[in-house]
Amino acid sequence: MDALDIITDLDNVIPFFQPIFSADEHRVIGYEILGRYKGNEEIESLGPFFLDDQIPDEYRLEVDNTVLSKALDMAVDLDKDVLLFINRDADILMQDHGEQFLQMLQQYEEKGISLNRIVLEISKLNYKGEFDHLDHLLNYYKTFGMKVAIDNVANDNNQLDRIGQLGPDIIKVDLKALRSTATGPAFQDVLYSLSLLARKIGATLLFENIEMVFQLQFAWKNGGRYYQGFYLCTPCDHFVGRDILKDRLKNEFHSFIVSEKKKLESLYSMTENFQVTMQEYLTRYRKIIDYEELLKALVKHMNDIAFRVYICDEDGFQKTPNFFFTGGEWKIQREYLQKNWSWRPYFLENIIKMRYEQKGILSDLYSDIETGETIRTFSYPVNANDYLFIDFSYSFLYQHDGLL
Structure with missing residues (x-):
């Protein structure tokens, strides 16, 4: 694809x-606007064009604006x-301060x-300029009712420290890596952390690149809360019916609910046992009084x-060896x-409970921490002070089914 063409x-x-x-x-709530080029033989994505730093910024901006105005x-x-x-x-947005x-x-x-229907996706948080200037612009946009989304989160750990500072309305999470067999638990842990962070700052999670049902x-x-990907609907040159997947999504989510309830019931039963x-x-x-003997x-x-x-005692001090x-x-x-x-998350909360x-x-x-294995801990009160x-x-x- 030639830029001049x-x-x-x-x-x-x-x-x-x-x-x-x-x-x-269970219906369409929005659309991501994507750029395409109708060549002689086929319709091509403009993604490589927009991501090519060798192409002058003014070229990319003009094509971007053309796509946007037509959309x-x-x-x-x-x-x-x-x-x-x-x-x-x-970087391109800030050249004229977004005007x-x-x-x-x-x-x-x-x-x-x-403008309250517009969601601005910032797809490059490794911004070369001053982050304070970018933050100021995004906050300025918000005063008009616009929403801000951070893109490609979980693929670049360097972006995680920007989320709290920017305070986005939407966090977009790319699930492409989840398809790889090489993806370890650490990736899923990052996504779990993102869900907690989103809840804390009042952001909505949007998962993209969903290509299979397990994703x-x-x-x-x-x-x-929001989903997009080829498994749901491929990009096209027109708007689809908003209820196109309503019945299918309702049925699939019902199966997810049944599966999750079964797992939770298993966990409850195991805990009771x-x-x-x-x-x-x-x-x-x-009759054994000494804890080590017990x-x-x-x-x-x-x-x-x-x-x-x-x-341990109720303050977290270990009263026995391991x-x-x-x-x-x-x-x-x-x-x-x-x-x-006591410094461990939820330790004191669980003690009180x-x-x-x-x-x-x-x-x-x-x-x-020591073995690196995925585990669970069962805590139990020995008496009023020790656990x-x-x-x-x-x-x-x-x-054991349901424990993993």
Whole structure:
């Protein structure tokens, strides 16, 4: 694709639209505007053109504006609540402090496209200029009702520290990497963290590049409200019916709900079983006063379940050594005596919860600091002041449906 061929043939530069669907309504809530070029033989994506830093900025800007103006001409007759997602390179946008972009949108506001329907996607947060200047511009746009989305999150960890500072309305998460068998738990952990961050700052998660049903399920499970990708609908040169996938999405989400409820019921049942088992063991060994001796008795029942067992007081100070299962036997790690774990997330919250409910708690999945394995921890009140912690091994979790 030759840049001069495109810039001298703007009549054949056209917009394509990729629908974005919502989890709450199961219908189209917006479109991402994409650039295409009608060549002699086929329609080509303008993505490589826009991403090529060797092409002069004024060429890319002119083609970008051509795509946008044609798209907005077509969007005038859309429902008044349909969002329009517009990609812009931060460096090019800032050349005139975003004035030309805003003026174009204001012209179409007079034709009925309200600025509160515009979502500006910043696709390049490794902006070469001063971030404070970019932040100022984006906040200025927001005063007109425009929304801001951060693009390509989770593919570039350097962007994560920008999210809180920018305070975007929408965070776009690319799920392309989820298709790779080489993608490890760390990638999914990043996405889980993003869902927590989005909730904290009041942003909406939009998952893109959904090409298979398991990616849609992953997006749904991790707090995604909006979805786009070839699995749902490919980009095209026209607007589709808003309810085109309503029945299909309703059925697929129902299957996700059934699966998740089954897993949660399994976790609840497993927690109750551990609760009963620990009550029985502690009753059986109630005459053992010394905690280290108590653990020696308890771990005999846990060879195939746990790899680490210890007792802490309510402030997080360890009152026993670690009992660590390795090489087919339990070893005592005395160096852990009096270590404090109150700094761990949810530690004190769970202590208070166990104190008031007098019940054990099964943690969510997390990576163990020392072994790197994916584990869960079962915590249980020994008495009013001290608490037993049992770290379940990955092999045990793998063997029990619903624990992974």
